Amino acid sequence: MLDIQKIRADFPILNEKIRGKQLVYLDNGASTQKPKAVIDAETFYYEHQYANIHRGVHYLSQIGTDLYEQVRRQIQAFINAKHEHEIIYTKGTTNSTNLVAYTFGRKFIQEGDEIVVTEMEHHSNIVPWQILCEEKKCILKVIPLQQDGTIRIDDAEKIITPKTKLVSFTYVSNALGTVNPIKELITIAHKNGAKVLVDAAQAIQHFTIDVQALDVDFLVFSGHKLYGPTGTGILYGKEDILNEMPPFEGGGDMIKTVSFKGTEFNDLPFKFEAGTPHIAGCIALGTAIEYIQNIGLENIYQYETELLAYATQKLSAIDGLTIYGNAQQKSSVISFLLDGIHPYDVGVLLDNQGIAIRTGHHCAQPVMDFYGIVGTCRATLAFYNTKEEIDMLADGIVRAKKMLQ
Amino acid sequence: MKLESINELQENIIEDFSMYEDWNEKYEYLIEFGKSLLPLDEKYKIEENRIHGCQSRVWLHAEMQNDILLFFADSDAIITKGIVGLLVKVLSNHTPKEIAETDLYFIEKIGLKEHLSPTRANGLVSMIKKMKSYAAVYSNL
Known part of the structure; x- marks a missing residue:
C-alpha cells in the first residue's frame, strides 16, 4: 500500500x-510534477558541484562527470540494458526519435523500403518518418486503429513484411491509454528482419521495462514525464546497431581527433552526444529514478x-x-x-x-x-x-x- | 440614430462584466451570449474564412456595406463563440478606418486576457489580427 x-x-x-x-x-501525460528531491538535486549540483563535464582535469569537472556517468549506469539498470554505452542522453523523446530517423534511417533505409507505424502514434513518431520517406522515397505504412482504440495483430502480420526495415510504435497511446501488444509486434518485426523502435514516453513512468527481455532495438523516452527535469531524454539502442549508425550532430565530445584531413569519431555513447549536455538535468533525472524506485x-x-x-x-x-x-x-x-x-x-x-x-x-x-x-x-x-x-x-x-x- | 462608437461599446461591456463577482458568472454570461448568437451562415463556414487555432475553430466573414465594415463570426466552442461575439459586437458596423485605429482594451479589462494567450490556441488572437487586417485593407481602398 x-x-x-x-x-x-x-x-x-x-x-x-x-x-x-x-x-x-x-x-500528467503532458508532464509530471517534480518531487522536492529532484528540485533539490538540480539546485545542489549548481550550488556545490557545477562545472562542465568530460575532459576537465579539475576537481569540479571530475565530480560532475562522475555523477553524470553514474546516472547513465543507473538508467542502464533501470531498463536492464546490457551495456552502459547503450544509453544515449538526448533532449527528450522527440529528439531521440529524430536521432534514429536521421542516422539509422539515412544509412539503412533506401528507396522502396517500408517503415511501419500505428494509427495511434504521437506526431513525433509520424513526422520524422514522413520527412525521411520524402527524402529517401521509402514508404510509410500504418497499422489501423480499431473502434476500441487497439490494433489487431492480424493487421500487423499483413502490414509488416520483408520489405519493412523499421517498425516504430508507441508502448502506450498518449491519446487513448491503449497498451500495445509490444512483444508480439517485436516478434513479427524481427521475423521479417525489421528493427523496432518503441516510444516509451507514456510507459516508462507506469511500469517496469526490460529492454533485453523485450529484445527491442531502440527505446525512447523523456525525463520530464518520469518526474525529472525538462530537456532530458534517453535513447536506448542495441550496441551493434548504434555502432553502425553514423553520428547525428557534429561537435565537441563526439570526436576522438579532429584535423582538416579528417575527423575520427568517438566511441559510444559519446558519438551521439555532441556539445555540452543538460548536465544538471541528467543528474536530477537520476534522483527522479531513485525516487520512483524507492516507491x-x-x-x-x-x-x-x-x-x-x-x-x-x-x-x-x-x-x-x-x-x-x-x-x-x-x-x-x-x-x-x-x-x-x-x-x-x-x-x-x-x-x-x-x-x-x-x-x-x-x-x-x-x-x-x-x-x-x-x-x-x-x-x-x-x-x-x-x-x-x-x-x-x-x-x-x-x-x-x-x-x- | 447615431451609432455607438467603438469605445462606447467597449465601455458598455466592461460595465456589464463589472456586475459579476466570480468567474463562474462571467463564463455563464459568455456561454449564454454565445448561445444567443445566430450561427454563421453555412456558406461562410468555408476554409478561406477559417482561422486556425488547434483547440477551437473560428470562422470570420467580412463585408462592406456602403462605408461600413461588417463582421460575421462563429466558433465550434461556445465560450470562444461568446468572446468572438463580443469582438464582433464591438468592431462590426464601423468604418474600416475606425476599426483599424481602435485600441482594443476591453478584453483585458474584463479579465479575459488569458483567453488571448497563444497557448490557448483558440484562434482568438488570429481573429483579432484578421479583423484588423480587413479594416486596414478596406481603409486603403
Whole structure:
C-alpha cells in the first residue's frame, strides 16, 4: 500500500492554489510534477558541484562527470540494458526519435523500403518518418486503429513484411491509454528482419521495462514525464546497431581527433552526444529514478491501475459522457467527450475550478480523424493523484456540463 | 440614430462584466451570449474564412456595406463563440478606418486576457489580427 499523503507532501506544487482553489493536477501525460528531491538535486549540483563535464582535469569537472556517468549506469539498470554505452542522453523523446530517423534511417533505409507505424502514434513518431520517406522515397505504412482504440495483430502480420526495415510504435497511446501488444509486434518485426523502435514516453513512468527481455532495438523516452527535469531524454539502442549508425550532430565530445584531413569519431555513447549536455538535468533525472524506485514501480503500477479503474467507473456514470479508448490493457489515460459539447469549453470550465486536464488533439490528429472528432478532454493520472481528486473531476465535469447544456 | 462608437461599446461591456463577482458568472454570461448568437451562415463556414487555432475553430466573414465594415463570426466552442461575439459586437458596423485605429482594451479589462494567450490556441488572437487586417485593407481602398 502506498502512503499517498506522504507522497503528496514530497511534491511542493501540489499545495498550490489555482484561482483560489486547490490544484487538481490531471495533466500528467503532458508532464509530471517534480518531487522536492529532484528540485533539490538540480539546485545542489549548481550550488556545490557545477562545472562542465568530460575532459576537465579539475576537481569540479571530475565530480560532475562522475555523477553524470553514474546516472547513465543507473538508467542502464533501470531498463536492464546490457551495456552502459547503450544509453544515449538526448533532449527528450522527440529528439531521440529524430536521432534514429536521421542516422539509422539515412544509412539503412533506401528507396522502396517500408517503415511501419500505428494509427495511434504521437506526431513525433509520424513526422520524422514522413520527412525521411520524402527524402529517401521509402514508404510509410500504418497499422489501423480499431473502434476500441487497439490494433489487431492480424493487421500487423499483413502490414509488416520483408520489405519493412523499421517498425516504430508507441508502448502506450498518449491519446487513448491503449497498451500495445509490444512483444508480439517485436516478434513479427524481427521475423521479417525489421528493427523496432518503441516510444516509451507514456510507459516508462507506469511500469517496469526490460529492454533485453523485450529484445527491442531502440527505446525512447523523456525525463520530464518520469518526474525529472525538462530537456532530458534517453535513447536506448542495441550496441551493434548504434555502432553502425553514423553520428547525428557534429561537435565537441563526439570526436576522438579532429584535423582538416579528417575527423575520427568517438566511441559510444559519446558519438551521439555532441556539445555540452543538460548536465544538471541528467543528474536530477537520476534522483527522479531513485525516487520512483524507492516507491517501487510494482506499487505504482498497482495503485495507478486501481485509480484508472475508479476514474473509468466514475466518469462512465456521467450521463452523456463517452470515453474514447476502451482497450482491455490501458494505462493512466482517460480521453472523453460530453455529447454536443466542445472539449475546449469543458477544459476552460474545469480550469476555472482548479482542475488541470488537457483538451485538443493531443498531438495525435490521426486518432481524432479516426473517430471523426475535433479532439477530446484528457485526464492523465500519476501515483500522487487520489480518489478524492477523481471525485472532484467528476463533480467538475457535471458542473461544466450543466453550464454548457 | 447615431451609432455607438467603438469605445462606447467597449465601455458598455466592461460595465456589464463589472456586475459579476466570480468567474463562474462571467463564463455563464459568455456561454449564454454565445448561445444567443445566430450561427454563421453555412456558406461562410468555408476554409478561406477559417482561422486556425488547434483547440477551437473560428470562422470570420467580412463585408462592406456602403462605408461600413461588417463582421460575421462563429466558433465550434461556445465560450470562444461568446468572446468572438463580443469582438464582433464591438468592431462590426464601423468604418474600416475606425476599426483599424481602435485600441482594443476591453478584453483585458474584463479579465479575459488569458483567453488571448497563444497557448490557448483558440484562434482568438488570429481573429483579432484578421479583423484588423480587413479594416486596414478596406481603409486603403
